[in-house]
Amino acid sequence: MRFQFLDPGPLIDQELTLVPPQVGLIDEVLAAVGHPLTVRDAPGEAALTRQRLLDFCSIAPEGRQNADLTRGWVPAYHFWMRLAEPIMPTANHPPVHIAGGIGIRIGTNKEIELYSGNIGYHVYPPARGHHYAERAVRLILPLLKRHGLPHIWITTNPDNAASKRTCERLSAQLIDTVRIPKDHPFRQRGETAKCRYLLRL
16 A cells, blocks of 8 residues: 655744755755854764755655655655754854754564664754754654554664753653664664663654
8 A cells, every 4th residue: 555645734832943944944954063062062964965855855845755665765854954943043144943853664574673763863962952853753753643653663772871961851762772883874873772762642
């Protein structure tokens, strides 16, 4: 049966709105990744380029990414966390409107259960401290329920204290910590283990 993407409706929590990735917002994302705090504290995210964002918008139009069975990928939604009031500039840097991003994967397989999870989120350093990851997850939980998922997996690195606190605030249950295989792509970026949290819907 062909997968059917659903209209999530408005995804708004006070100043935070989840919006599909779109070319018109790329400059706002680049302002967030180019912020001095991002450059200092998250150099991997700071390396994001305009071309990579254009490619991303192309493969996930309106934030919807089809399954790729050859890679074991299930259908996914993607959103950027946009703020109604920007974080003000520092050191002559533009205001930051994009707080981060969140993606949800609809389905399950070994990769999702052990390493990738159903939800992935990140918050750029200048926007941290406002529970945006937790709030974004709560906004998309109804969409996950509409797709009939009884539970979801969230994985995080053992040293990511902020992400682990987010899981705890969501009342997700820590199941275990697993080692990442040496041939897994996560290993190529220096990750060695994942804490696996289960959130029942």
